Amino acid sequence: MKTTSYISRQVENLKPSGIRRFFDLAAQMDDVISLGVGEPDFVTPWNFIEQSFHALEQGYTSYTENAGMIELREEISNYLSGSFQLDYDPNEQLVVTVGASQAIDLALRTVVEPGDEVIVVEPSFVAYVPIVSLAGGTPVTIQTKAEDDFKLKPEQVKEAITPKTKAIMLCNPNNPTGTFLNKEELQQLAKVIEKNDLLVLSDEIYAELTYDDNYTSFPSIEKMKERTILISGFSKAFAMTGWRLGYAAGPADIIAAMVKIHQYTMMCAPTMAQHAALEAMKNGRQSVQEMTESYKQRRNFIVSSLNEIGLSCPNPGGAFYAFPSIKETGLSSAEFAEQLLQEEQVAVVPGEVFGSGGEGYVRCSYATSIKQLDEAMERMKRFVEKRL
Amino acid sequence: MKEIEVELLKLIEKNANLKVEKIAKLMGKSIDEVSELLRDLEEKKAILGYSTLIDWAKVLDTEEVTAMVDVKVTPARGVGFDKVAERIYRFPEVKAVYLMSGAYDLSVSVKGKTMTEIGKFISEKLSALDSVLSTTTHFVLKRYKHDGIILHDDDDDDKRIVVSP
Known part of the structure; x- marks a missing residue:
């Protein structure tokens, strides 16, 4: 029996992620130094893990409330107010999800109706466009430009808006460019957003990982909280990717609607992960600070090394990605990544998988030990010298 | 003590073998700045020596x-x-x-x-x-553990998948 015809047209039409193909290639090879990884190299801090053990020993193996344990929501609420001056009611304005990814999915499914347009700013995390499509919406992409340091300009948003535009997806600091938007830049965007009555999905999963300037959370900007769904989680700054734990905060009616989908499709986020996250919220500051300091040093190292090699790379303000230009080599980003992998066993991700604006660039994750980064830079130097 | 001195000391506390060039790159400072900081810290006896942990x-x-x-x-x-x-x-x-x-x-x-x-x-x-x-x-x-370092810890494999979004 041929079952392909049973697959929905929408899913059939979904393009497989460009990262997937590259993963298959890299996974077959030995001695690969990977700068292709979108997650911390640090293992989850021991006290979070140990707290999860303890919870399991105590028998916390059942479901929690749909929106997540109230203790955890209270701690997240305190954290958001302490770190980002945000005021969210843990009872009505917060939902704990299976990673920030599920929060994005819930948010889009909650607000998008067929025909609605959602603006996605590229180069960006690969999941936004497919999730908008799966929710029945029409993704409208904007390409940020290298000459603007990949910063989104208010004029670009204006141009992309049509009568059908319902929401805009923002990510700050951004994956894959590491671009960081400061308060003034966000305020400029907020003006356009307010004027056009858009809803904002603000993915702030890298908010803790900024290195030069103070971070401004989008909903903390005047009048933006009422029209923003804040999405974040524990994966990046708390080194908890595998635990799959995130959250969304926003207007009570939207969060209630998201919880409705969540209760039918997921029930709740994993209980043992919620207990680990509780410890992360209560006693995780020091670990986050130490990891952030380490990322900052690695960023300094990789950016200066890439520029020395001849791959021009601006200083990214946040996340753990450098996004150097490879145009000087005359290769496309896919060719560059593929040949670098074959010749020198270094994995980077071609910029084009993050959107057409990423062509001519590659994403290098510096969430890797200095020793590995050092070796990777040696190999890349050898590779680039042959081509310049 | 200045923040930059603390950052430098934390780096070499973990790895006394770090070359000045690399420290400079990691901290985003010049080699001269780092050398001078190190000299100062040695003179102040904040740095007492550079030892190696040997098994x-x-x-x-x-x-x-x-x-x-x-x-x-x-x-x-x-x-x-x-x-x-x-x-x-x-x-x-x-x-x-x-x-x-x-x-x-x-x-x-x-x-x-x-x-x-x-x-x-x-x-x-x-x-x-x-x-x-x-x-x-x-x-x-x-x-088992000495000065913050776990001995006999051979399990330093990267458990992450090679490429992820």
Whole structure:
């Protein structure tokens, strides 16, 4: 029996992620130094893990409330107010999800109706466009430009808006460019957003990982909280990717609607992960600070090394990605990544998988030990010298 | 102490073998700036030395023996425990001396080639000091973690998938 015809047209039409193909290639090879990884190299801090053990020993193996344990929501609420001056009611304005990814999915499914347009700013995390499509919406992409340091300009948003535009997806600091938007830049965007009555999905999963300037959370900007769904989680700054734990905060009616989908499709986020996250919220500051300091040093190292090699790379303000230009080599980003992998066993991700604006660039994750980064830079130097 | 000095010290505390060039790159400073900072910190005796943590068991046939000795002493008038501590820490066999609160006064770490050698040092030198009232010796059987570093930790594989979004 041929079952392909049973697959929905929408899913059939979904393009497989460009990262997937590259993963298959890299996974077959030995001695690969990977700068292709979108997650911390640090293992989850021991006290979070140990707290999860303890919870399991105590028998916390059942479901929690749909929106997540109230203790955890209270701690997240305190954290958001302490770190980002945000005021969210843990009872009505917060939902704990299976990673920030599920929060994005819930948010889009909650607000998008067929025909609605959602603006996605590229180069960006690969999941936004497919999730908008799966929710029945029409993704409208904007390409940020290298000459603007990949910063989104208010004029670009204006141009992309049509009568059908319902929401805009923002990510700050951004994956894959590491671009960081400061308060003034966000305020400029907020003006356009307010004027056009858009809803904002603000993915702030890298908010803790900024290195030069103070971070401004989008909903903390005047009048933006009422029209923003804040999405974040524990994966990046708390080194908890595998635990799959995130959250969304926003207007009570939207969060209630998201919880409705969540209760039918997921029930709740994993209980043992919620207990680990509780410890992360209560006693995780020091670990986050130490990891952030380490990322900052690695960023300094990789950016200066890439520029020395001849791959021009601006200083990214946040996340753990450098996004150097490879145009000087005359290769496309896919060719560059593929040949670098074959010749020198270094994995980077071609910029084009993050959107057409990423062509001519590659994403290098510096969430890797200095020793590995050092070796990777040696190999890349050898590779680039042959081509310049 | 300045923030930048703390950052530098934390880096070389973890790895004394880091070259100045690399430290400069990591901190986003010039090589000259880093060299000068290091010189200052050495002069201030904030940096006391650059030692290497070695697992001697991997190199020598016989492992070195370490004993932790709890020492009860009579403090001296005017100088408290300092004088007797000095009498003890001057011995090269002694690797560390701490003044402790609780059941005894000084915690003394002693290293030797064999248990006999350490026993001889304790009975003939340490216990024989006038101000030493008693000693209790504990031999170290296995080192799991030393100065923040986990020994015998060969499991440093990267468990992440090679490429992820």
